[in-house]
Amino acid sequence: MTMIEAIRDAHVVAMERDGKVVVFGEDVGYFGGVFRCTQGLQEGFGKDRCFDSPINEAGIVGTAIGMATYGLRPCVEIQFADYVYPAYDQIVSEAARIRHRSAGDFTCPITIRMPTGGGIFGGQTHSQSPEALFTHVSGLKVVVPSNPYDAKGLLIAAIEDDNPVVFLEPKRLYNGPFDGHHDRPVTPWSKHPLGEVPAGHYTVPLGKAVVRREGSAVTVLAYGTMVYVAEAAAQESGIDAEVIDLRTLHPLDLDTIVASVKKTGRCVIVHEATLTSGFGAELAALVQEHCFYHLEAPIRRIAGWDTPYPHAQEWTYFPGPARLAAALVEVMES
Amino acid sequence: MTMIEAIRDAHVVAMERDGKVVVFGEDVGYFGGVFRCTQGLQEGFGKDRCFDSPINEAGIVGTAIGMATYGLRPCVEIQFADYVYPAYDQIVSEAARIRHRSAGDFTCPITIRMPTGGGIFGGQTHSQSPEALFTHVSGLKVVVPSNPYDAKGLLIAAIEDDNPVVFLEPKRLYNGPFDGHHDRPVTPWSKHPLGEVPAGHYTVPLGKAVVRREGSAVTVLAYGTMVYVAEAAAQESGIDAEVIDLRTLHPLDLDTIVASVKKTGRCVIVHEATLTSGFGAELAALVQEHCFYHLEAPIRRIAGWDTPYPHAQEWTYFPGPARLAAALVEVMES
Amino acid sequence: MADTVPLRLNVPEPEVRPGGKPDFSRVSIPKAGSVDRPPVDVAPEAIRDMAWSIIRVMNRKGEAVGPWAGTLTPEETLSGLRDMMRVRAFDKRMLMAQRQGKTSFYMQCLGEEAIACAFRKAMSDGDMNFPTYRQQGLLIAGGYPMVDMMNQIFSNTKDPIKGRQLPVMYSSKAHGFFTISGNLATQFVQAVGWAMASAISRDTRIAAAWIGDGSTAESDFHAGLVFASTYKAPVVLNIVNNQWAISTFQGIARGGSGTFAARGHGFGIPSLRVDGNDYLAVHAVAKWAIERARSNLGPVLIEYVTYRAAAHSTSDDPSAYRPKEESDAWPLGDPVERLKNHLVAIGAWSPERHAQAEAEIDAEVLAAQKQAEANGTLHSGPKASPRDIFEDVYDVMPPNLRRQRQEAGF
Amino acid sequence: MADTVPLRLNVPEPEVRPGGKPDFSRVSIPKAGSVDRPPVDVAPEAIRDMAWSIIRVMNRKGEAVGPWAGTLTPEETLSGLRDMMRVRAFDKRMLMAQRQGKTSFYMQCLGEEAIACAFRKAMSDGDMNFPTYRQQGLLIAGGYPMVDMMNQIFSNTKDPIKGRQLPVMYSSKAHGFFTISGNLATQFVQAVGWAMASAISRDTRIAAAWIGDGSTAESDFHAGLVFASTYKAPVVLNIVNNQWAISTFQGIARGGSGTFAARGHGFGIPSLRVDGNDYLAVHAVAKWAIERARSNLGPVLIEYVTYRAAAHSTSDDPSAYRPKEESDAWPLGDPVERLKNHLVAIGAWSPERHAQAEAEIDAEVLAAQKQAEANGTLHSGPKASPRDIFEDVYDVMPPNLRRQRQEAGF
Ligand SMILES: Cc1ncc(C[n+]2csc(CCOP(=O)(O)OP(=O)(O)O)c2C)c(N)n1
Ligand SMILES: Cc1ncc(C[n+]2csc(CCOP(=O)(O)OP(=O)(O)O)c2C)c(N)n1
Numbered sequence A, B: 001m002t003m004i005e006a007i008r009d010a011h012v013v014a015m016e017r018d019g020k021v022v023v024f025g026e027d028v029g030y031f032g033g034v035f036r037c038t039q040g041l042q043e044g045f046g047k048d049r050c051f052d053s054p055i056n057e058a059g060i061v062g063t064a065i066g067m068a069t070y071g072l073r074p075c076v077e078i079q080f081a082d083y084v085y086p087a088y089d090q091i092v093s094e095a096a097r098i099r100h101r102s103a104g105d106f107t108c109p110i111t112i113r114m115p116t117g118g119g120i121f122g123g124q125t126h127s128q129s130p131e132a133l134f135t136h137v138s139g140l141k142v143v144v145p146s147n148p149y150d151a152k153g154l155l156i157a158a159i160e161d162d163n164p165v166v167f168l169e170p171k172r173l174y175n176g177p178f179d180g181h182h183d184r185p186v187t188p189w190s191k192h193p194l195g196e197v198p199a200g201h202y203t204v205p206l207g208k209a210v211v212r213r214e215g216s217a218v219t220v221l222a223y224g225t226m227v228y229v230a231e232a233a234a235q236e237s238g239i240d241a242e243v244i245d246l247r248t249l250h251p252l253d254l255d256t257i258v259a260s261v262k263k264t265g266r267c268v269i270v271h272e273a274t275l276t277s278g279f280g281a282e283l284a285a286l287v288q289e290h291c292f293y294h295l296e297a298p299i300r301r302i303a304g305w306d307t308p309y310p311h312a313q314e315w316t317y318f319p320g321p322a323r324l325a326a327a328l329v330e331v332m333e334s
Numbered sequence C, D: 001m002a003d004t005v006p007l008r009l010n011v012p013e014p015e016v017r018p019g020g021k022p023d024f025s026r027v028s029i030p031k032a033g034s035v036d037r038p039p040v041d042v043a044p045e046a047i048r049d050m051a052w053s054i055i056r057v058m059n060r061k062g063e064a065v066g067p068w069a070g071t072l073t074p075e076e077t078l079s080g081l082r083d084m085m086r087v088r089a090f091d092k093r094m095l096m097a098q099r100q101g102k103t104s105f106y107m108q109c110l111g112e113e114a115i116a117c118a119f120r121k122a123m124s125d126g127d128m129n130f131p132t133y134r135q136q137g138l139l140i141a142g143g144y145p146m147v148d149m150m151n152q153i154f155s156n157t158k159d160p161i162k163g164r165q166l167p168v169m170y171s172s173k174a175h176g177f178f179t180i181s182g183n184l185a186t187q188f189v190q191a192v193g194w195a196m197a198s199a200i201s202r203d204t205r206i207a208a209a210w211i212g213d214g215s216t217a218e219s220d221f222h223a224g225l226v227f228a229s230t231y232k233a234p235v236v237l238n239i240v241n242n243q244w245a246i247s248t249f250q251g252i253a254r255g256g257s258g259t260f261a262a263r264g265h266g267f268g269i270p271s272l273r274v275d276g277n278d279y280l281a282v283h284a285v286a287k288w289a290i291e292r293a294r295s296n297l298g299p300v301l302i303e304y305v306t307y308r309a310a311a312h313s314t315s316d317d318p319s320a321y322r323p324k325e326e327s328d329a330w331p332l333g334d335p336v337e338r339l340k341n342h343l344v345a346i347g348a349w350s351p352e353r354h355a356q357a358e359a360e361i362d363a364e365v366l367a368a369q370k371q372a373e374a375n376g377t378l379h380s381g382p383k384a385s386p387r388d389i390f391e392d393v394y395d396v397m398p399p400n401l402r403r404q405r406q407e408a409g410f
């Protein structure tokens, strides 16, 4: 199953189990979304369970908040993560705070899905990875799946979660595990074990990381597309890296991270978002704090440059396996 | 001179020197702003150089961007930093990117001022410190003055700068150098050397930090209100801390930071914003990377908790001198 | 283009500023009873003119006249008067409490009491308000205990929201009162979402959105209108035009449209304008709008014409930007006085009974305050717990917060 | 409430979906020449009805009729036809180039050519457009070199914006064309700011804001109207209603107002609706609006009624959400055909000359393409420099970027 199919399936499962789950967003109704993640939902569940919205991201999230406080469980789509900013106030000032500011009188169980990341020649407005703008906001959960199995299980968990969840879907992974070698054909999910997605209901718990590749030399902290870049870099550099797929950025599974870094003594962090104040900064700060006496080399961050995501030069911007492998070598040498 | 007067004076100097400088925002015209930072400007420069705007932060920044691309130099006020989110898309997707995406065909010299920080019993919507949400955005400069002298010089520099500048004014410092001892009277700026503000034009360059207190034991990285908290903590703990006032968060004066940490071998970072993914994360990541072999203890971050800024319990949230002093002691002991 | 005259920026200004003589002659006020009452299923276009008129019921003599009169019995009207008096007494006490340092901040609704109080009486239990900070009348008229409001204002041990929020930012789901946000206008579109949810759920409950004149400029106002218009959400969209947004007069938000009610016309939403200081008119219009919404005929927009008689908040001093006498010059008078006169005119009330009611209500408020103060005030007595700030950030406390709570010593 | 009927969510739907028979009978189309032309200083209220009508100039016989006719000489009209033909030929070539992998993405304006082309001719040099991605006509009619547009589309070494932006996201200050954003609607309020700046500077230049039907739902549309209305900014606010927003029909954005032009009424902004496929009508209305704005009479809102005849972009396949035949059924016809017929009708043009012009223009576009391709295309030939992405983030490169550029190996 592709990641798109897995996400669609998660919607179906959640909507079937709970009549309070409603799905809307730009082009998600009749058409089923520009990435087709909601295809068939309107037909299957009716126009008032799945519908097209006006192009107003603040309105999408704002009405979803209203619905959630009524008692529904809206799962809404922002067409690209790059277009979430108009909804930022509703997410930060409202969704994230309603439970706290009302002392639990009102709650806000909403899921906000959005395709994230680049590598599709989308230029600066179809490529961004804004996760750090959400991890700074207490009250939100932030999830980044890296494969169909997790995507389905995490999305069901997100919809069923009683807190607002920002759910970032690496669009470069929709059809296969992309490792940054843009000049090679992508293996489809059908050939990958994590493309095997069980039918029906299951969840992958929010807040739990997973070790994707065991290793003893250095810990690589990755999420989304970067998980495959990290696997490729480990293989290509010949360095016995342990690759952790964080899956949930907030709440963070610090225990898994700390255990690994204490074991390897080295840590490289990789993300596609712009370096400065990216989520890698928080990871680096935590790792040095909790593993200081085990670290044998400075923690390196490999990330998108501090520029807008360029169009023609996207592979210059994208932190691919070559850059990451070089960092692994460097960290091993220092 | 108070910080409010210094900011007002900076406006006057900038507006007198350059007819292209225009000032607007909510209540900034006739009334002169809820903190009175623009008082007298409408009277002095006329209604089309300084005027009241509708309550629409996206509109304030969006029209300012339009004006800047026309050739003016707008300096706008967001009434509280907590209300900048509706303008976030215009700042992030537009102001920050116009130069890059047009290859310099259009530029966007705007200054966006906003009172920041808590300690005035303002609750969660009059107390926030959103600086990290701007430092993650390439194309922006981010400034946080800590005293009247700097406020004037930095604001003039910001208005004259050809890039968009986010200018965060710690409102707790408007009337005096507040060190976190909320139970003691605040010394007015008139009794502080940095309250002495020269008349006329001068600038404090963007991108340059300053050592506020020399010391050999540990480096404290601070900005805004936390500079005085750091000075108090150093004094009260008896630890010979070197206190660096960053002044500009982006571009960051990394040289000054690294030189100090290499000297002291220890580093504590303090900010009022929520801990996770705050600007302290970036500072910790950079310091561990650049000073790894000089560090004798883990870098500690003292910050606001990962909660909304509470009203009645604001002094529980506020990272005051006691918490910072404890961290200094701890870092010296490890 | 050589002969084109240079352009000029138009910056709207109020007619008078401090030092000037208040002048409301531009405000044209239709006679009470002169505006038609259309059927609730009227087409929006057919009542366009109502966005430039003002529905009024009470005339100068205190009589209730015209097609909008008669929605309340004398007893109900009297109870409405008591509600307004309670709100006013409450505001007065809390303002004093703020001056005495018992709380950090307060916001009155002086002069605007009729709006929330009368609207509340037109609603049904289960309906939901998405209020701003100036609709304390919804709670008081809805029977929410004053002492709980005070507990919130004092951030004390019984504060229902545990000291976390600025005073006056109440929350009560049970009383149909959505948790107030400090961020203007966000609630407007949330109300529309709540109403959509009610429709999706085949429920019969409606929502009411509230916003000030100045805040209609915010973008969430637009989002609210777009979604309400498209999905015909069962929501009443209330704009309280009290002429001021802190120091900014309503012309800055309104621009060239003449009224705020006109905004609805861009969306095909029926838009009414009503005398906000006329309890009977507010009730009648609210009832009409709620009936329309509940009949699945879609949203209604109402502009309440009123005047913010007090300062914006305890942090504000309006004498810096408007003449002190402006409030007295306001041509729609005082809502309490007007309803009192009406009740006297119809023989249901007397100045003596009014004075007596005032005394009773003062005593009631004072008693509530005493009770609340026993639970502590901001700076003295028992306190909201600091430990509590780590709760309710999530349903279950995540590890980072557990670590931090421990570090904080709790 | 027991007898209240349950509420229901209203989800607007287009009349037909794939498989259905296109039906535009709901679109009522006034006769050409039937709508009055008011003086430019008319009061907005006096022309309300124009927001529900459609200004048209060319009748079925190709004659230009009525009060809006006559703003262009036959030569100017012919040049307008050529502009539209150029745009169409350009689109066709670039679509093909995208299919051939020479660029990543392309967006046509098929069927909408008249709008930008005619509007541009009503503007003066120095005026500034804040366009969307579907106004390539502004550049082509304004004489911007096609080869530069292609260089941008191919992200090659001569790309004026250095490969950084998605294809079609042009920028040309010199040609009055603001750098296009991928974020919808942001430009709308920026245009108002530019116009305010012109007024503040006592200039005579005006701005034009552009937005699609779907994007009017965005909040920045509201911000634009609020500021334009309040400060009477010299700006023409253009809404291109091409019936679709990707897969979403215009009814989802429009809601209950009937038209997008009606949005202006909430703000006292004069609002016109025009046949967007009628070059002469577009020109006349644009001229009227620009004259009004330049005369310091404030903003004008124009809704262009048209149809997006092609896919949304090269990433889109409209057959999934609308009948293939819908485009042909569109009652306002094709703008190029209609202007051609008009020119033939007035004896200024012939089918033969048209065919010849087509061939000339094809050759012109092809020559430009050859020239552009010599500078490289996205995947072959010379390339925009990777080093360049570090430039122009700031005026002067800050230390972090200098470090990173070095790390990147440049
Ligand atoms: C997003 C946002 N911007 C600005 C403010 C600051 N602010 C608080 S109240 C207010 C004025 C609101 O005026 P109006 O909507 O007319 O309501 P009123 O106070 O008159 O009841 C302003 C600007 C805010 N709270 N939120
Ligand atoms: C803020 C934002 N949200 C969503 C999108 C994705 N998007 C791109 S074009 C489009 C449809 C726009 O439709 P319309 O405004 O009618 O313009 P048209 O394409 O018909 O010219 C959408 C939803 C975007 N670019 N920006």
Ligand SMILES: [Mg+2]
Pocket (backbone or CB within 6 Å): C212, C213, C214, C240, C241, C242, C243, C244, C245, C246, C308
């Ligand atoms: Mg007001």
Ligand SMILES: [Mg+2]
Pocket (backbone or CB within 6 Å): D212, D213, D214, D240, D241, D242, D243, D244, D245, D246, D308
């Ligand atoms: Mg469209």
